[in-house]
Amino acid sequence: MVDLRGEIASQLAIAYEHAQIAEAMDRNTANGVREFDEHDLYVFNEVASLSEFYLIGVEIDGFELTHISISRYGLTYVYRCIEGTQDSVRIHIRRLQYPSSPDEAWQTVKEQMLHDPRGTYLTEDGMVYTERINDILARIGNTWFSIRVPDRLNNLEFVHNLALEVIATHELVVLNR
Secondary structure (H helix, E strand, O other): OOOHHHHHHHHHHHHHHHHHHHHHHHHHOOOOOOOOOHHHHHHHOOHHHOOEEEEOOOOOOOEEEEEEEEEOOEEEEEEEEOOOOOOEEEEEEEOOOOOOOHHHHHHHHHHHHHOOOOOEEEOOOOOEEEHHHOEEEEEEOOEEEEEEOOHHHOOHHHHHHHHHHHHHHOEEEEOOO
16 A cells, blocks of 8 residues: 555655746746746646645545546545446545635635536535536535546435545645745
């Protein structure tokens, strides 16, 4: 089993170094123009600005965690079906980038989703479920996450229980730089 905490922290440390290199290259470029390179990906995604992330310990029957992607929007945990189909479950932990408090930001996200014409509704414990896009949104710490499942797993009970597992297993990891 891979040490996910260490691996993600290591990737974020690399991203931070790449961002510093890209910033130095920008300062040292005489005409201010340079070609796109791998360092730009880290700067564009603002990965180096992450000071913390949520590690989750979710296990899904018939699926395995295959990779975690990091972007300006947060971390996405991708679970692929073991049976060889193309099915996947994606858990995306988003960064709240609003000037308001986390509570106000979560309220804004909920209100926006509840106005979605695709059959979105609020569960009794405050999660937002959109059946037509196989998605549920929920709050975790000072941010929020979404879970998107394949059609065959799209039912409120399954996605709601999976969201509860994310909430129960999350761990905040603070990066020291």
